[in-house]
Amino acid sequence: MISLPHLASLPVTPGQLTGLLAILTIVLMNISRGRAWYHLPSWEHAFGLVGLSLLVDGQYLGLIDAPREAMMGETGRIMYVHVPSAWLTMVVFLFTCIFAVGFLLTGKRVFDLLVESTTEVGIILSILLQATGMLFAKPTWGVYWDWDPRLVSTTVMMLSFMGVLSLRAALDDAERRATWTSVGAILATTSMGVTYMSVRWWRSIHQMQSSPDTIAKPMVLILRINAFAFLFLSIWLIARRWRIADAQARMDEAPPLPPEVTV
């Protein structure tokens, strides 16, 4: 694509450089505020940092190092964003469903807040999935959109989770909101399978699901790096989103109950 040296020939990878720069910034900021050594107060920032470094390396590999794809030429490079976002969308929504079931079974608030966070991050990932999918489809199929089972079913899933978020926004009572969001999330997840099956019968031209076995060896490594980058970044985003939800929930919490007055 562009003639830059391969990652193996670089003394420092771009990701390592990014990570070092990020750590250096944190250290300098802490020193300027009079703190002796850097500190990362929240555990999730470690995931964020690793995720960012991996993403920089993964994208460098995808854009510069990766061999041209046999069938799809240069456009095959979109795969290194598209496929990891597809995997992670599924993983994150799967966890939404697990947390929703967990909430319905235990009634613990943490599950409800995690349902909220994973739904939102999952929607962001699925937007990325849709967008890269369309950019992939245009040069390979000649159209931005095709009525393909996986396209339709992921869009349907994205829409139903967006519906869950708008339902959540339209309910005021915290307990009711928690239960009903969980019910909506379970519905959205279960509908996914049937939709996939039905669109497959309805029409299909999309290639088979990519798995490491169907892809050439050097590409597998790049895909893995990108997938881990997305995974770590998703964990970071979910955790940050959860902190916001948690802070909000604590703000809306009732003060401690005063002791009983006896008459």
Next chain:
Amino acid sequence: MNWILRVPAVVSKELLIEWRERSRVSSLLFYSFALLLMVAFAMPDVRMLGDIAGGALWLGLLLASTRSLDQSFRVELENDSLEGMVLWPVDPLAVFYGKALANAFVLILVAAVITPLLGVLYHPSWHGQPWALAAVIVLGCAGIAGPGTLVASLTAQARGSSALLPVLLFPLVVPVVMASARTTILLFQGDPMGQVDNWLVLLLIFNVVHWSLDGLLFARVVEEAG
């Protein structure tokens, strides 16, 4: 399993209310009839109408269902009768299956009226068996009414419920709309590949999944009625 005995009582209550408010059901019919007309006006060529008749039928039924489902919970929330039923106590499963059966029945009624109208207006050709069409209508309407009753119970008490119901319901019933419309079109135009049976099986699977899962979820929803 005692709750099964209460289902007929809930169904008869629902149908009695629908009967008392016949104007609501008839406006539902006019609504779907008007929709069929509007689809025809929006088409570039009236000769295409025969090909899309099956699709127009299910579009009309889907849109009509959002009105009737929303209405079915409006009635319950006017005086908090939904909570009244839970405290009566009517088992939440009986409430769900009663309401869902009644909603399915109303939809089937609408379908039974507008399908002949469709035949008159859209001139579709006919190659199928009547029982197959009846099966599609019953399964399709049940497939919309089952998850629809659950979703309507979620949205009815939210702000802006009438807009929220389609947002949540439409993605859920994509397989039903797809399968029912496809089957209806195949029945109209002929089915050389024998695909109708596959679609009917899909509709059946969808119904089994939703009619068994949604009742349990509904029970959780109404237990949180406070």
Next chain:
Amino acid sequence: MNPSDVGSGIVSGGETYVWASYAFSWFLILGYTLSLWLRTPPGEKK
């Protein structure tokens, strides 16, 4: 673009789409991070 690719069934060109998709992924991730940062209550920013 390699001239030998023409007519060989290989999708040629499309660099714009590659750049667009990589740029969009960065835009989306950074945009969402920014929105999270803006939504975080001041006490939680650490």
Next chain:
Amino acid sequence: MTVVPANAGLSVRGLARRFGPRWVLQRVSLEVPAGGALMLVGPNGSGKTTLLRCLATALKSHDGVATFDGRDLWTERRELRESIALLSHATALYDDLSARENMVVWARMGGMNVDVDALLARVGLPDTGTRPARAFSAGMRRRLALARALLKSPRLVLFDEPFTALDPVGRDMLGSVLRDIRATGATLVLSTHHPEIAGPYCDTAARLEDGKIVWRGLPADAPVVMGET
């Protein structure tokens, strides 16, 4: 043979319920012996309705325990609901149905074999034919809601301001209904803004303010606060 538990009747200890960030009930404790009757008074928003709804198992309490005949109201709510009747502002009527249809529908849903016409006569509701409940006056709706509550043969009766919207004749009717209910041995809790009307039908009284019980005593001594009635 029925075994009467030692702690028969209604027993509420430290009941608390919040709505959002506000504690609407702040540790309420009550004892109503089996067959007893308690009158709850207090200003609007003091938590009377919330307390009654918690006792009717319509709401889950967030702290404390409430038992009836020694059984926990919340954990055994499915069985206990059979024997609890709640009459509240939310009448649970179907506005599209006539008075008789409402009664028939609710009796059928509860599997109750009751003479609905006799009940309608009992609450003094004149024959309204097929007129839908939507067209009823406030007093007629209250009477119909009362008739609906009487469909059950409850052992715990919770009436939320039953005397409102009733004319003097209706109040006498309700009084005799309350006496009948008590004669069956049922436990009664009612909230009211009219202690002078409801008082004679109750044994004890309590006053709620801001989710706390601030006064207990005899119904006749219930403090009448200006502007509350």
